[in-house]
Amino acid sequence: MSKINIPIAKPIIEDEEIEEVVKVLKSGFIAQGFKVAEFEKEFAEFIKAKYGIATSSGTAALHTALLSCGIGEGDEVLTSPFSFVATGNSILYTGAKPVFIDINKDTYTLDHDKLETAINNKTKAIMPVQLYGQSGDMDEIMKIAKKNNLTVIEDASQAHGAIYKKNGSDFDGKKIGSIGDLGCFSFYPSKNMTTGEGGMITTNNEEYANKAKMIRSHGESGRYKHAILGYNFRMTDISAAIGLVQLKKLDNFNQQRIKNAKFLNKELANLKGIKTPKTIGDSVHVYHQYTISIENGSRDEWIKFLNENGVGTGIHYTTPIYKQELYENLGFKDKCPVSEYVANKVVSIPIHPKITMDDLKIIVDVLKRASNKFIG
């Protein structure tokens, strides 16, 4: 096997993160404490939401967010099947049923035009997945939610710092994760910023915030007083210490991703056989992934060629969630043709901030050679 010289993801942990972790370890307070509180405050300020509730993972954030707005048995939640399985699983955990709505073929985000026909008296929420680093049309989604009295929980696990822009919109200039009733983020190492494992809920709703805080800590309403069923979804101060440093760097990380993407967009624009990612309007896409679509030829062969030439790849995602074995065994029979089509076409290529100009040139060169080889 040849060596992958340019990996698809690479967390950036420097001396400052290490020093902050050491300080926490030496302080003796290592579980959820002051650092988590500080991280919640800073992250909420960054997103421009009133409250931040840190959790042990992005999955736990989604699960907690759903529970804090009362979603459970008998309810339905509309979401995208073209996502990491955690999106669907978080809905299953609550006893509610995920109802999968197809995506837009250009942006890979929830197709708002397909939402309304799926709404019935069981529908309680919409969970748009802000995939690869941008959202879909949040004006349309929020309008449909309002009209049908639905809660909107943004799965913003891939969109830390992304900005929604639309002329004349109430949400113009808002950060992704602050438009819906709740936003959920993941700090897994491959994401735009990391805490090792970790997650965050952002909201302006005090009631949801309070309930989320209880749920993440065994339903605690006061010391050893447990009012509702909760979990241990707490973040540690060790993780929060990393998160505080990463948050300061996030804008720079994102700027680097955007710069890398601009270069690739320009260089790959007319390359035969592939389609480069599209940004909605003037919105700020933060390129958690730079995902191209292989329009001609075999995707497997393109991937093999890229990997053999040192370029790492990822497929996000190979299968719509409802086609996962778990979901098929549960009897899911959703059909989302666009998701099924793109699941066979997409390939993510390296875009993270550690990529150098030399790396970018190699990526472009290898793709050009692949295009010549497979398309001619």
Ligand SMILES: *Cc1c(COP(=O)(O)O)cnc(C)c1O
């Ligand atoms: C990463 C991710 C999650 C889950 O986050 P974890 O921190 O890994 O639990 C959920 N949804 C999407 C879209 C993700 O990318």
